[in-house]
Amino acid sequence: MSWLPSLHADTPEEGYEIAIKLSRMAVKKTQPDDNARDRMRPDYANNADSLTQVSLVVATNFQTVAKANEYWKT
Ligand code: HEM
Structure with missing residues (x-):
């Protein structure tokens, strides 16, 4: 099963979850080692600039998802 079957989201909130997924997958594909990510997790989780x-x-990925869903205008 694809990890990204569609960019379709029924609501903006659901779209935001897709944006988070896209963002996390970029990190996972860049650093596939689970242990390495676990090790680094406290670094960003406790750093205001990292969280920003x-x-x-x-937010960047959300722009793409929102556009793909025509900004939920209909
Ligand atoms: C957990 C998002 C970058 C490693 C999480 C969680 C979110 C998240 C929402 C909480 C998941 C939950 O508790 O349900 C993101 C986003 C990132 C990012 C949007 C980048 C744009 C990173 C980076 C690393 C990392 C750079 C390490 C190199 C982890 C790990 C966890 C975690 C190990 C804990 C997983 C777990 O508790 O199951 N991240 N993260 N993340 N993140 Fe990130």
Whole structure:
């Protein structure tokens, strides 16, 4: 089963979850070693600038998801 079968989301909130998934998958594909990610998790989880960066990545992906869903206008 594809990890990204569709960008379709019924609501903006559901779309935001897709944006988070896209963002996390980029990290996972870049660093496939689970242990390495586990080790680094406390670094970003306890750093305000890292968390702000995370928000920015998710916001960028959300733009794509929102556009793909025509901004839920209909
Ligand atoms: C957990 C998002 C970057 C490693 C999480 C969680 C979220 C998240 C939402 C909480 C999941 C939950 O408790 O249900 C993101 C986003 C990222 C990012 C959006 C980048 C844009 C990273 C990076 C690393 C990392 C750079 C390490 C190199 C982890 C690990 C967990 C975690 C190990 C714990 C997983 C778990 O408890 O199951 N992340 N993260 N993440 N993240 Fe990230």
